[in-house]
Amino acid sequence: MSDTITRLRLGGAPVDLLRYDDAIETISSRFADASGRPLGVASINLDHVHHFGAGAHRPDTVLHDGEDAPVEWLNLVDGAPLAAAARRITHVEWPRLAGSDLIDALLERAEGAHVSIGCLGGTAETHGRLELRLAQEHPALRLAGCWAPDREQLADGDACRAIADDIAAHEVDVLLVCLGKPRQELWIERYGPLTGSHVLLAFGAVVDFLAGRVSRAPHWVADHGMEWAWRLAIEPRRLAHRYLVDGPSAYLAVRRSVAHAAGSLGLERRAAG
Template sequence: MTARTDTTTRLRLGGVPVDLIRLDEAIGEISARFTDASRRPLGVASINLDHIHHFGDARGGAGQPLHSGEAAPVEWLNLVDGAPIAAAARRITRADWPRLAGSDLIDALLDRAEAAHVSVGFLGGSHEAHDMLAQRLPERHPALRVAGSWSPDRSELTDDDASLQIAEDISVHGTDVLVVCLGKPRQELWIERYGPRTGAHVLLAFGAVVDFLAGRVSRAPGWVAGHGLEWAWRLALEPRRLAHRYLVDGPSAYLTLRRSIAPAIERRRAVGAEGRAVG
């Protein structure tokens, strides 16, 4: 286990780096970067089984790992999201770690953005969701400075020239914080390739958050979330879009995650002390 910052510990699960951090610490670390132009942009990702499927070892190393290290274009903060990730972290560290989905963080981060007078933009989601967002957002965050919203279609996101134009437009609008809701793995890959060109200091890879903020999609009730069944709730709401993710990709990613736990525990025992490498 390696220390990432003073408040964050990083380990690897299923071939993916995962940062263990508390809610208040995460909000503080992310919001502290809103106005920091001296460093690489901070990308924030939610780590769940879908993330392991796309970026970890779930396909025998055939995934698309995100870059790390000082030479990487974006510095990633990888937050525990899915219940299996939280359970694996607990087994390895013998401590409970909160699940920090984008939908759990977004309102607190927008509150911080209001207080800091920084500009927030939204990338991804349908035109309908953006229209609804424009109506609802002032009610929840009346002082929020909105740089703009962009709803490109898939052909634009897979076209380099079109994506560069989108990034330039986001930059022209003076966007400090960009909420990127393109779904995995597109949102993380787009952030790595085009994020630095947007001029945003923080890029939040937050999936369906635009739909949640707009009221277009309902979040799972507390008792559902408490039992780790958000996936079933979302599957019931959007079966055609999510069936393959949860019923085909998910099980293989879960097996990959399970296989990574025992070696991590053994390395932890070999080191014999917290705060040193186990993964």
């Protein structure tokens, strides 16, 4: 893998361009690395652009970047519009790297590296199913703990710090943070360093996929950029506003990024790891 990662901005959100194998290597190389800031991994889709991109208006939804930021962010392309925009700007085909695409390989790496994982988000019932599946498919992987805070706890700074301290006490190397956007990214930035975890994966519904509570769209649906429609059909009440109200403006912001880049590739280079 190259020593640098190409970064561009889509709809105002930073996006790091990586192949699948390079993403797995970049993330797993940090599993046992306690030498610096934790690595936060985010999936950049239209929902992310809505919350954190150029159109975001809430001052509390800001993710800090740069060497003085509390967390080092790796921002992976997720969603067909983002992948298409990256292709138009760079003239190179880039894969979608959703958390659900990466998680099985990352769990295999964690098992082989003898590092522990934990999960923040979901329900106690979901955690029970998750524990059963991991015991069956990754018997050597240590699940250090699972935490299922409610919304009231997540809105309380003292409660969040107590959760982070408890995660640290359980010595979790890799933490799955499945709280939904924008809560999971903001939680990682504010409290992630307190957990002592080396890698924090902002992977949304991955805990439900792993536990078998929610099924992923068939490959042919995802390959045609229609996974959002599949999920909307399954969970219309929860996802209708995200996809039908917030999504169009985020899509237009991404399209404007492509138009802006037509005359000049605004690509950045960042160190890998």
